[in-house]
Amino acid sequence: MEFRSTIIKKQDVERIHEATLKILEDVGVDFLYDEVLEVFKKHGAKVEGHRVFISEALLNQALKTVPTSFVWKGPKSEVTIGGERTVVAPLSGVIEVSEKGEKRRVNSEDFIKLTKLHESSKVMDVHNPNIMVPLDIPEDKQRNYALATTLKLGTKPVIGFTTTKKDAVDSLYILKKFHETEDDCVALGIISTLSPLAYDKVMLESLFEFAKEKQPLMFATCSLPGATSPVTIAGTLATNNAEQLAGIVLSQLVCPGLPVIYGNTTGSCDMRYATPAIGAAETALITYATAALAQYYGVPSRSGGSLADSKIPDIQAGIEGSFTLIPPFISGIHMVLHSCGILDSFNLLSYEKYIIDEHLVAMCKRLAEGINVNDETLAVDLIKQVGPKGQYLEEMHTAMYYRKEHCTSKLFVKEGLEVWEKKGAKSAVDRAYEEMQKRLSKYKAPELTKEQEEFLKPYLTV
Amino acid sequence: MSIYQDIAENLMEGQTAQVRELTQKAVDEGKPAVEILNNALLAGMNEVGELFKEGEMFVPEVLIAAKAMNSGMEIIKPLLNDGDIKKAGTVIMATVKGDLHDIGLNLVSMMLEGAGFEVINLGIDTEPEKIIEAIKQYNPDIIGMSAMLTTTMKAMKEAVQAIKEAGLYDKVKVMVGGAPVNDEFAQQIGAHYSSDANEAVEVATRLVSA
Ligand code: B12
Numbered sequence: 257m258e259f260r261s262t263i264i265k266k267q268d269v270e271r272i273h274e275a276t277l278k279i280l281e282d283v284g285v286d287f288l289y290d291e292v293l294e295v296f297k298k299h300g301a302k303v304e305g306h307r308v309f310i311s312e313a314l315l316n317q318a319l320k321t322v323p324t325s326f327v328w329k330g331p332k333s334e335v336t337i338g339g340e341r342t343v344v345a346p347l348s349g350v351i352e353v354s355e356k357g358e359k360r361r362v363n364s365e366d367f368i369k370l371t372k373l374h375e376s377s378k379v380m381d382v383h384n385p386n387i388m389v390p391l392d393i394p395e396d397k398q399r400n401y402a403l404a405t406t407l408k409l410g411t412k413p414v415i416g417f418t419t420t421k422k423d424a425v426d427s428l429y430i431l432k433k434f435h436e437t438e439d440d441c442v443a444l445g446i447i448s449t450l451s452p453l454a455y456d457k458v459m460l461e462s463l464f465e466f467a468k469e470k471q472p473l474m475f476a477t478c479s480l481p482g483a484t485s486p487v488t489i490a491g492t493l494a495t496n497n498a499e500q501l502a503g504i505v506l507s508q509l510v511c512p513g514l515p516v517i518y519g520n521t522t523g524s525c526d527m528r529y530a531t532p533a534i535g536a537a538e539t540a541l542i543t544y545a546t547a548a549l550a551q552y553y554g555v556p557s558r559s560g561g562s563l564a565d566s567k568i569p570d571i572q573a574g575i576e577g578s579f580t581l582i583p584p585f586i587s588g589i590h591m592v593l594h595s596c597g598i599l600d601s602f603n604l605l606s607y608e609k610y611i612i613d614e615h616l617v618a619m620c621k622r623l624a625e626g627i628n629v630n631d632e633t634l635a636v637d638l639i640k641q642v643g644p645k646g647q648y649l650e651e652m653h654t655a656m657y658y659r660k661e662h663c664t665s666k667l668f669v670k671e672g673l674e675v676w677e678k679k680g681a682k683s684a685v686d687r688a689y690e691e692m693q694k695r696l697s698k699y700k701a702p703e704l705t706k707e708q709e710e711f712l713k714p715y716l717t718v
Numbered sequence: 719m720s721i722y723q724d725i726a727e728n729l730m731e732g733q734t735a736q737v738r739e740l741t742q743k744a745v746d747e748g749k750p751a752v753e754i755l756n757n758a759l760l761a762g763m764n765e766v767g768e769l770f771k772e773g774e775m776f777v778p779e780v781l782i783a784a785k786a787m788n789s790g791m792e793i794i795k796p797l798l799n800d801g802d803i804k805k806a807g808t809v810i811m812a813t814v815k816g817d818l819h820d821i822g823l824n825l826v827s828m829m830l831e832g833a834g835f836e837v838i839n840l841g842i843d844t845e846p847e848k849i850i851e852a853i854k855q856y857n858p859d860i861i862g863m864s865a866m867l868t869t870t871m872k873a874m875k876e877a878v879q880a881i882k883e884a885g886l887y888d889k890v891k892v893m894v895g896g897a898p899v900n901d902e903f904a905q906q907i908g909a910h911y912s913s914d915a916n917e918a919v920e921v922a923t924r925l926v927s928a
Contacts, residue, residue, distance in 0.1 A: 351897060362868075389868045395869075419869070450818060456818055482778060483821050484821065527776035527777045528770075528773045528776055529779055530777045
């Protein structure tokens with residue numbers, strides 16, 4: 257996908273790259289898992305304790321084998337990561353949910369509800385069993401229950417687990433078996449970095465499990481500038497980039513040609529509290545840079561979506577979400593995680609905001625599509641025909657092109673004030689709630705084969 | 719401006735070298751150490767604390783101010799008597815087993831230190847045995863534990879259990895915090911909850927004076 261923004265200049269990308277090379281060669285990255293050290297040693301990298309130093313030559317060798325795109329299959333649909341479309345993916349790991357101003361802890365009921373919304377969504381392309389931990393399910397069964405429930409309710413490609421080695425092994429087994437495949441990509445493993453400049457053991461164990469099964473990986477940095485990376489955006493990008501590249505190099509040494517994604521969801525940090533400030537202009541800048549850097553290395557890219565720190569779906573949430581969801585679409589990011597519904601710096605899902613964010617995705621797609629200029633859209637013939645002082649409402653051209661050219665939604669209030677008042681004076685948030693109820697009442701579970709049902713049953717019986 | 723004011727103002731700006739120099743100057747001029755402590759260093763730090771609470775000062779600014787204060791403390795410490803510095807208490811801090819988040823843990827530790835507590839920070843991924851060991855070694859007033867994952871909250875519960883089994887629960891107060899932790903959970907496991915670093919200082923102060 258072509259990088260369309262001029263916010264990050266080519267020479268800035270090159271300078272960030274040069275700084276990154278210095279970090280990789282002179283500072284090193286800690287890999288807190290002995291098996292990894294052996295891999296690096298075997299390929300001639302300098303290793304001191306758990307610290308690995310990566311040379312430019314080794315980096316370039318590894319980057320050569322990274323696929324520029326790959327197909328990720330789900331039960332009934334598939335997506336291409338690295339193609340022309342920005343793939344839209346769910347949020348991850350929320351601790352609480354809110355609707356109608358009430359907040360509660362997550363459980364299996366909410367897991368099912370959000371998964372149904374993802375399945376019935378026109379903009380959501382994939383599923384994620386990490387959306388929340390179903391806390392009412394016995395602890396040793398939570399992960400597999402979540403994954404099996406996702407497969408029972410959904411038809412789109414599914415993210416796997418990397419939370420423990422066992423979670424990774426189980427999710428790979430379940431996803432491959434359910435899809436009855438050996439070679440296709442049917443699971444995506446998210447490998448978080450331990451900023452600054454480290455990877456922890458659990459994530460690396462999971463990396464090996466995914467590589468063993470030839471399943472794609474996404475590297476995910478989420479540093480807090482000033483706390484776990486330099487406070488300056490350039491410095492943050494340099495350390496984030498070094499973490500990304502170190503992980504990508506490892507993946508290619510373990511399994512040359514393994515599909516990987518360059519993922520960054522670093523935002524700002526509010527130093528009044530040292531807490532993440534994800535709904536920020538800096539998040540937008542980092543997203544632009546992520547697209548540019550990933551493109552520079554020829555690796556598919558990933559960013560965050562409509563990110564907000566606000567605690568309720570209010571004007572702050574709307575501004576924060578717009579600021580952070582527009583950049584991935586106009587910069588050509590290949591995958592957007594945490595696309596819809598996030599509040600409270602990743603901790604809270606608002607159902608109403610989820611529905612509103614779906615519309616925001618549609619608006620962003622429309623924005624990124626740009627202006628379609630051709631004879632038909634310029635419509636000089638029509639302009640001639642209607643002439644000065646005429647009108648276009650009754651024209652066939654209007655009826656034909658309205659839906660194609662204009663992105664509308666029933667959610668947003670556009671009617672006249674009095675009309676709106678007479679209809680109950682409902683805000684976009686009120687309407688979003690109603691829209692959600694309608695969607696849920698119409699949801700139909702996909703048809704599974706007898707074998708698939710039998711296969712999922714033990715995981716669902718808790 | 720008095721030299722005390724001068725020290726306090728430099729402290730608030732995090733001017734480590736100036737605070738050191740001015741403190742030395744005050745000592746050389748024959749000012750009593752305890753007066754330098756209370757009227758300059760602690761006065762400056764208290765002001766910093768107030769401004770932080772009001773959102774006027776930022777975390778890194780508070781931390782460099784604390785560093786500046788320490789540079790002055792080093793000079794007057796040998797001149798102070800035993801009772802001059804009031805140690806608020808001793809706290810052992812740890813992120814529980816399986817959890818690697820430590821930004822909140824470190825922030826709470828630093829704020830407690832700023833409020834006069836002695837803090838022993840055991841860091842991330844801490845086994846209950848290590849906490850027990852540390853309690854035996856340091857005899858603290860408070861154990862502070864952090865958990866940021868829904869899945870590691872249970873490690874918090876297990877750690878409290880281990881403290882009870884080791885017969886140490888009556889000797890210490892347990893404080894907990896972290897994004898998924900709340901008051902209800904804290905009460906369930908027999909601990910005291912705080913939602914942020916400021917509240918943590920208030921709760922800790924209350925617990926040691928109780
Ligand atoms: C930064 C971060 C990371 C960094 C951690 C870096 C580090 N050195 O700490 C990295 C990238 C490594 C990371 C990794 C992971 N993370 Co993380 N992380 C966060 C994030 C964005 C911010 C946490 C933070 O530092 N906040 C800033 C500090 C200042 O605030 P705080 O920690 O809340 O602390 C304050 C209070 O809670 C309280 N407090 C805290 N501890 C204590 C202790 C005591 C005694 C007291 C009194 C008070 C107290 O006072 C503090 C100061 O005011 C949160 C989301 C969020 N908004 O909280 C997710 C989050 C906690 N992570 C999450 C997850 C899932 C993970 C990973 C599993 C995978 C992933 N998504 O990357 C791994 C897990 C690794 C592991 N085994 O622990 C989830 C948890 C989901 C869940 N339901 O459990 C969250 C909610 C994000 C999400 N939605 O996915 N993470």
